[in-house]
Amino acid sequence: MSVQAGSRDDDDLQGDREFAFSSSDYAFLAKLLKEKTGIDLGPSKQNMVYARLAKRLRKLHLPSFRAYCDFIAGPDGIDELGATLNALTTNLTKFFRENHHFEHLGDQALTEIRARAATRGKRLRIWSAGCSSGEEPYSIAITLKRSMPDIAQWDARILATDIDTEMVRRGGEGIYNPESLEGMAPDLKAKYFETSGPGIPPGKVRVREDVRQLIAFKHLNLMDAWPMKGPFDAIFCRNVVIYFDKDTQRVLFDRYANLLVPGGFLYIGHSENLFGITERFKLLGRNIHRKIA
Ligand SMILES: C[S@@+](CC[C@H](N)C(=O)[O-])C[C@H]1O[C@@H](n2cnc3c(N)ncnc32)[C@H](O)[C@@H]1O
Structure with missing residues (x-):
């Protein structure tokens, strides 16, 4: 590690704190x-x-x-x-956060993605990069299930990755407090979540097996080498790069462009943008981008 712990005589930051913190x-x-x-x-x-x-x-x-x-x-x-x-790390997330992205995926992007995938062995890949505790990839999976009633006939997979090992573990479990489903349409709750069964703690809900099966949760630091080769049809990297400096963002979005199919979609968070970062994407609106072919 190239960072060094500091010297012992520097100023203390706190007044009455339990631990000295300089x-x-x-x-x-x-x-x-x-x-x-x-x-x-x-x-x-x-x-x-x-x-x-x-x-x-x-x-x-x-x-x-x-x-x-x-x-x-x-x-x-x-x-x-x-x-x-x-x-x-800051892990704040929720189901169908920035719902217009899931509307775009289900109503528009998937039509194109399916047409392209049909020529490639029905292979369809979406990556939730910085997935936190899983609400984002599960929202993607539910969108896929709703928009593709024939999904079982497709080779459709979602990769969900995060640097936080505890978040990856929780995402894989797919168990949530019922309050985290607040605001979700009752038919979605009933169709894609279960409230009782083996492995579901009392008072909790779990994402149903057929939705969980679509997702592979993996630990991955976006700064490291990536084991996957892609290509991806869409990448969600939302509310992750807010605290990254511009140079780090430049490298990251270039790597995303390399892994997306030409014309593939990139969804970023509401307070993020690609201005001065990369010219490899065209802004479609509402922080949805298309990789320029
Ligand atoms: C605020 S959450 C966003 C979750 C979700 N994408 C959303 O928009 O609701 C940001 C996530 O990015 C993850 N993250 C931050 N730096 C990362 C890195 N270098 N590699 C992978 N994940 C990272 C954090 O652990 C956290 O779970």
Whole structure:
């Protein structure tokens, strides 16, 4: 690891906090996060970092953030590093978030995607990159099921990846609090979720097996080499790059373009854009892009 824990005599950031947390501890953690994930916290997320990591210090019985930084920088810290990254990523998501993207997928994109896939052995691939706890890829899968009643006759697969191992695990389970389905049409809830059965904890709902089968959940850091070759018909990478700097975004969107079929679709989040990042996509509107052939 090329980030170094800071010196011991720098200023302490907090007043009455449980653990000492200095500006060099923050600088160390922010640099580590940027190097490992692309996420650039900037200079002022100290409170967030403290709140998210304090429970790790408690669990490990460490007396200060300096001790925590030394631990993850040291030879025994490799496992904890994963927990650090899990704690520092922001996983906010919901079913059918920015629903116009799923409307576009179901009403327009899939017509094209099917026509193209029909000439390629009915192979249809969609990637949810930065899938968090699974609500996004399940929304894609439900859209596919609704728009393609003959889906069983297609080689249709969704890849769902995230850097956060806990999110990937939860996504694979497909178990949610009923409140997370609030606002969803009752017929969708009834058709694609079950409330009882083996493996479903009381008071929870689970995505039905036929929907779960469409998705492969995998741990993947977008900054690393990607094992999959594609091509993908569509990529959802929404609300992931908000904290990436422009250079990191340039590389990432270029790699997405390389993996998409010509004319393939890229969906990005409402506060994200590709201006000054890449010219390999044409904006169709509402943060939906088409790869230029
Ligand atoms: C705010 S959530 C967005 C979830 C979903 N795409 C949506 O829009 O609802 C951002 C996700 O991106 C993931 N993420 C951040 N940096 C990543 C990286 N370098 N590689 C893979 N996933 C990353 C986070 O772990 C988090 O789950």
